[in-house]
Amino acid sequence: MSSPLQSVQGMSDIAAPDVRLWQRLEEIARATLARYGFEELRTPIVEFESVFTRSIGSTTDVVQKEMYVFEKGGRRLALRPEGTAGVMRYAAGLGPMETAGARWFYIGPMFRSERPQAGRRRQFHQCGVECLEPPSPLVDAEILALQVDLLRAWGLGECEVRLSTRGAGADAARVAEGLRDALAPREAELCEDCRRRINENVLRVLDCKQPACRAVVETLPEPTSFMDETSRTYLAQVAEHLDDLQVKHVRDPLLVRGLDYYEHTVWEITNSALGAQNAVAGGGRYRMELGGRELTGVGFAIGLERVVSVLQTLGRAEELLVPGAPLVWLVGLGDAAQRQNLSLMQSLRTAGLTCRMATGGSMKSQMRAANKAGAAWAVIRGDDELAGGVAALKNMETGEQANVPLAELAGKLTGAQK
Template sequence: MSAKINAVKGMNDILPPLSSEWEWLESTLRDLMARYGYRNIRTPIVEHTGLFVRSLGEVTDVVEKEMYAFEDRLNGEQLALRPENTAGVVRAAVEHSLVHDGPKRLFYMGPMFRHERPQRGRYRQFHQFGAEALGFVGPDVDAELIVLAADLWQQLGLQDVTLEINSLGQLEERKAHRQALVAYLQEHESELDEDAKRRLHSNPLRILDTKNPDMQGLVNEAPKLMEYLGEGSLAHFDRLRALLDAHEVGYRINPRLVRGLDYYNLSVFEFVTTKLGAQGTICAGGRYDGLFEQIGGKPTPAVGWAMGIERLLELVREEGAMSQAPTPDVYAVIPAVEAVPVAMKVLRALRGQGVSAVMHAAVGDGMGSMKSQFKKADGSGARYALIFGEQELAAGNVAVKPLRAEPDAAPADQFIESLDNPAAWAAKLKH
């Protein structure tokens, strides 16, 4: 016997009934995006490695440690499994001149890949849902995206979600802040951990986002980027806050919120929860007005966010309103093999009328006992069992047995319907 082959560590199968939770959440997200006027975009899972090096930054953890990058053995191209999808969306927008005829509101959904230690709600193949608004100067669209996410939390019944916001200003403002920050950190270099020392000259802003408890006092006293913002950046941030206040979306200004990628400017934000332990961020994003130019396009303002589907599902299971797994309307109980052709024809006609139907299939040489079939019918969650018995078929009928009582009503009695025209009684069987 050959050795068993299991899934790659951190890349998980999604099986029924959990897959129905994914379908429900995906449907909920699609419906919400349609109400806000966002349209779906689908980009490749594999992109050129240079796309992410250029957009995310060479000294980010994603590029340095986590990205699945490889050489195509057939032609030598440097390729990567996408670790995030904003860069791919912008690449597609540049390549196909997507914004040449006006701004676009887009959303995506799919798997991303990062080689990190698998942990609760965080895997090597993980799934993201994202929204990107391309060509909008903001901050009205910044606020729109945040309000959209807040609407989702309300729809899902989530209470323990907090919004944190900050402004990263513009490039020249960040340069001035960077000089002051590096000078401050150099004065306290003996207090820096190894990761901070490595980032001191390459990306000092990331040091402010350290999770090292020994460095919290140091970073709390560091120069604040907000103190270096110019009039335009402050006006953008103030307008964003005013719009959030108008929509009664609560928030906390977090001056240490810098996000993990290099392409952000102005507004940045995160929705966080205390229900998922250390991995508390469930949705994050911001404005990235310079990304189009970074990957060879014309200057184009843009803003967006992404949320982890695995983490969001965990949170909904913890405190939200998860939809129940779908159940069939009917389950066909078939005592004899000879009745299968008639049952299949009737079920096909019912399905054509929108009735969901499951047929009992043969077990070994026969159909199994009626008792075992009714047990499976009940276990399926179906509202009705259709009984294709010998007597019923001889009379040109099928027996319909209710399996579940309606709320506040006595159990209904079994009734008979004609085999000749299932469409005439199909409506009775639908949920």
């Protein structure tokens, strides 16, 4: 029986101290993305189901078995399983002039009903970008370089960029047909799944891990060999620009991306610090039709849980955190002092200080609380101090203590903070 105290499977709370790392990662992301000219776009978490089925593809696993779908007021709604579809739904409602040079980014939760494991949650978080500028190898390279730049800014170590192309226009159909023809005589050698994939989604066969299937795949012609010259040239230019930008990458002709809307350049970034789910990020160029408008763009998504996981494995999470402001702890002896400390605490906060107090307990227990909270200063007041219009200010690190006139207290503390 599920307890009302448990969170839903695969959906976890992010509490302190971890949440501080998340905040820092988001802060770094916003600063980095701003330098590339991206504006944040906050789209709803719930969309009409069709927004996803039409763009991601109704035969993909993400849509078929992983999407949270429900009905409300006779409408089929879904929790977003990824970010691009919602952004494109927004873009499709704008005029061509407004989308022409659009650069948007998003950070937020996504939902896929998969079995949780290392690096996989049912509610997970992605940071992604969408760039709707006219297709160009220059833009693709820039976006990929941005992604690598961001991963570096977060402090991830070695990441491997695998690059490929889906081909443009009719190429996708030609590749599928070419692969089917090549596979047809060898169907008997393939696993059950792959025999099904030949018709449903032939690219998936390339991705199969079964030894028998791999053996067959290795003898196949490269998918790019079925493509038009322009697709191959486009990929070569992207690779050249990446070299110019000193972004290391490897060609991986077998790279398959799961969503239907990709065309042209696609890539995936993996990190060896992760377990089986070693993809930390992915991206590519895409095209989709929504509401009678055709939209093309290039974008990426980064799995934040996986970034956090890499940083923790590498032991680099700690160094990302910036220390908080010094804490001032007010200690009061007796009801009168406690009451006046409440007001004093507020005025210190108005002066910009970070303050707390305990509402009860002996002086000893209040001092213990101050120490436990990591306070830098203790402001101590009892009857003597109240009568003298002073407070005893104690440096919790050195143990030094001196009486300070109330009027000078805030100035002294803010001065000590520098």
